[in-house]
Amino acid sequence: MNTWSGTWVAERLGVELAGDERLRGLLGLALRRNPKRAHLLVSNVLGKHVPQAPSVVYGHGVALGRRVRELLGEEAAGRAVVLGYAETATGLGHSVADGLGAAPCLHSTRRPVAGVATAGGFEESHSHATSHLLLPEDPALLAGDGPLVLVDDEFSTGNTVLNTVRALHARYPRERYVVVALVDMRSAADAGRLEEFAREIGARIDLVTTASGTVRLPDGVLERGQALVAQYEGAGGGGGTAATPTGPQPRGDLTRVDLNWPAGLPDGGRHGFTPAHRARLDAALPAMAARIATALPEDAHRVLVLGFEELMYAPLRLAAELERTTGAEVRYSTTTRSPVLAVDNPGYAIRSRLVFPAHDDPADGPGERYAYNVAGAGFDAVVAVVDSVADTPALHAPDGLLARLAEHTPHVLLAVVPSYVPAAAQDVSERPATMLPEPLRGPAFSSYAPEEVGWLLQDLSDVTLEAPTEEREEAIQSGGAHYAESLPVEYQPSEQYQQLFHNALDASAARLAHAVGVVTEIVLAERSPRPVLVSLARAGTPIGILMRRWAQHRHGLDLPHYAVSIVRGRGIDANALRRLAAHHDPRDVVFVDGWTGKGAITRELAQAVEEFEKTEGISGFDPEIAVLADPGSCVRTYGTREDYLIPSACLNSTVSGLISRTVLRADLVGPDDYHGAKYYRELADADLSVAFLDAVSARFEEVTEAACAEAKDLLAADRTPTWEGWAAVERISEEYGIHDVNLVKPGVGETTRVLLRRVPWKVLARAGAGSDLDHVRLLAEQRGVPVEEVPDLPYTCVGLIHPRFTRGATGADGTAVSR
Secondary structure (H helix, E strand, O other), X not given: OOOOOOHHHHHHHOOEEXXXXXXXXXXXXXXXXXXXXXXXXXXXXXXXXXXEOHHHHHHHHHHHHHHHHHHHOHHHHOOOEEEEOOOOOHHHHHHHHHHHOOOOEEEOEOOOOOOOOOOEEEEOOOOOOOEEEEOOOOHHHHOOOOOEEEEEEEEOXXXXXXXXXXXXXXXXXXXXXXXXXXXXOOOHHHHOHHHHHHHHHOOEEEEEEEEEEEEEOXXXXXXXXXXXXXXXXXXXXXXOOOOOOOOOOOOOEEEEEOOOOOOOOOOOOOOOEOHHHHHHHHHHHHHHHHHHHHHOOOOOOEEEEEEEOOEOHHHHHHHHHHHHHOOOEEEEEEOEOOOOOOOOOOOOOOOOEEEEEOOOOOOOOOOEEEEEOOOOOOOOEEEEEEEHHHXXXXXXXXXXXXXXXXXXXXXXXXXXXXXOOOHHHHOOOOOHHXXXXXXXXOOOOOOOOOOOOEEOOEEOOOOOOEEOHHHHHHHHHOOOOOHHHOEEOOOOOOHHHHHHHHHHHHHHHHHHHHHHHHHHHHHHHHHOOOXXXXXXXXXXXXXXXXXXXXXXXXXXXXXXXXXXXXXXXXXXXXXXXXXXXXXXXXXXXXXXXXXXXXXXXXXXXXXXXXXXXXXXXXXXXXXXXXXXXXXOOXXXXXXXXXXXXXXXHOOOHHHOOOEOOOEOXXXXXXXXXXXXXXXXXXXXXXXXXXXXXXXHHOOHHHHHHHHHHHHHHHHOOOOOOOOHHHHHHHHHHHHOOOOOHHHEEEOHHHHHHHHHHOOEEEEEEEOOOOHXXXXXHHHHHHXXXXXXXXXXXXXXXXXXXXXXXXXXXXXXXXXXXXX
């Protein structure tokens, strides 16, 4: 009797599969290092981690497609479009489309292609690589009103599929969706969401699966699973080639096979694959398989056809044709980005793994890739099928995929499928966006959880950038340096000041939660049903995270969230915009900041976006900022226009993920680089970043009703900016003899920044201002800055930077600076 490939995990962690009898035949279990879920369901029939007969892999997908055709009926099936998910379900999506008959197929991709506009995109936050793009060559492919069939290998929580449908339905509404998966493994809590969601959007959503059940997890399984992974990785069980029964064999030879792939035939569904394409492939398959068969040695009785990440369908069809026309025992699987623990035990789904570097110059930078259950499997020959983009020196390197395969089989064949280039991309030079790395994420960069924000920045933590405040101010005001070329020394708050922060947070958490709810509801109603939040680093970042949390709390949305740099006088980071445009529809991007002062950044962003459109030819970005507080009346999208203390303004990096203000300096930031910033790991003991977020989001439930009601009222109100803040700043600048609006910083947040980062001259406070200014008064006292009460001030306070500052200078009124 064969041992079930989930036995090892089940016995050690108590994980159970409950449901259809077929589940154990379809699924095994493995472990991976993941903060949310240690166990991994490993499909035996998908052709990803487990080599399987190609007829079995293809047959399961085609059978699902035929069931969808029966469900829809011939007329609706003839108008259907299939969408598969990268990387795991690209081949499955194609196979379902084949079973449907006349359906075109598109799959999401993690490979941006210059010149091809995105028809949408989404984040899969639990995945090893999170960003998905939709890049159809024909924009009309997703715009029809026929059924959309979404195909994934498993339906676990449903979050990814539901978020995709929500985003596409907002742009291309249709009456019917069909979700297809090999297995439905939803919990009881998730089971009712599909029907509820269908009612919400006014469409029908059906589910078609091969088998269904659920995973029963005992208490503490995540922690015990993580400990088990750590134990075996430490012992070498998850290393480059996990222990194999026979050990490595001598290096094999390499033979390149010319497939004679039909000219102009797409290699898969990255840009769309139509029934006409399928007919051309069907006609060419016998001859291409014959070329491989001829190149195989006569004694090759057990052959593996190994596909490449998203390139699953073409290798699958080649393998199936080899299986049909030769006497060899043919198996099929593909390489993957996903790291999984390997344990050489018959009761464990991943017996061995090969580790090798990525070889297709991926957009998110270099990294490890994997081939599972190949080492030790006794293959006489392995046929590696890659696309031409991946046929690089890294593929042929001594530590590359081909060399790793040759250690475990006497014969390696390489077949290269030409990477399809849509017409729109053929005359477009490659943009830096295709080379820019993935966003930086915690814990490697910032103390925020990785799913909370991706920083489109480069890490300058090892560069000394700090300078004394007075030295920086003199250089800035003399024109010798821009403020973004250096960093102020991080302010270390006293115990008294920290207590003021905690008091302010306790007092204002509910008010902040209310404003977060208001601005998020307005964004979802007016800007996009599934926005891509893009915070202006760094003050906007905690607000963006809170808006993302509200969207999860109130609507179950898992919104993508990034932080980008904008520098007064220099504009927004154009490389960050290129990267956003390559991975998302610019129309979905909503820029987020903490508050407005006089509106300088609001104007800066509008000018920068206009310039970006002219120079890059990329349109769709809306420069209007969404802010928590708009005391300057500079924007239409806000949570409040009151000027009150936002506690995140009290501190610097220790309430912003331990990230510095952004840096733009020519010797550090090249034309194809993101702007820079530092991660102050050494301040971890003083970090309050997550505590601030948790204190505010803990109040969401109690303010939900009131926040939603206020948002509804504001949506119906006239919110046209009056720019009264800018007028007040101009007036103050002249009245106090400053004659430079850049030295006048209105509002509680901006005044705090003046006291923490610049050389302050004086603080103007509205007469009668209360506890919102406690921390301002304390900082002013510590720095010897006078606080002057002013009647009828439009802001709670205004900070004035010392005009014409030089060390030892006097101010505009002849008074020496106190320091």
